[in-house]
Amino acid sequence: MTPAPLVVRETTNLEDAARLLLETKYRRLPVVDVEGKLVGIITRGNVVRAALQIKREIEGKA
Numbered sequence: 001m002t003p004a005p006l007v008v009r010e011t012t013n014l015e016d017a018a019r020l021l022l023e024t025k026y027r028r029l030p031v032v033d034v035e036g037k038l039v040g041i042i043t044r045g046n047v048v049r050a051a052l053q054i055k056r057e058i059e060g061k062a
Contacts, residue, residue: 007029
């Protein structure tokens with residue numbers, strides 16, 4: 001039997017998704033909804049872009 005694949009849920013926050021990508025060999029992870037259906041893919045690039053956007057927004061408020 002094939003083991004359950006590593007996935008993130010739609011509700012997974014950016015920090016947790018980044019941690020999973022950094023702590024594993026994977027460059028991308030499937031994103032699933034509450035029923036386990038595929039709704040997208042998150043990549044390391046997505047995480048980096050989101051983190052940079054958050055940083056810019058924070059710096060813009062300072």
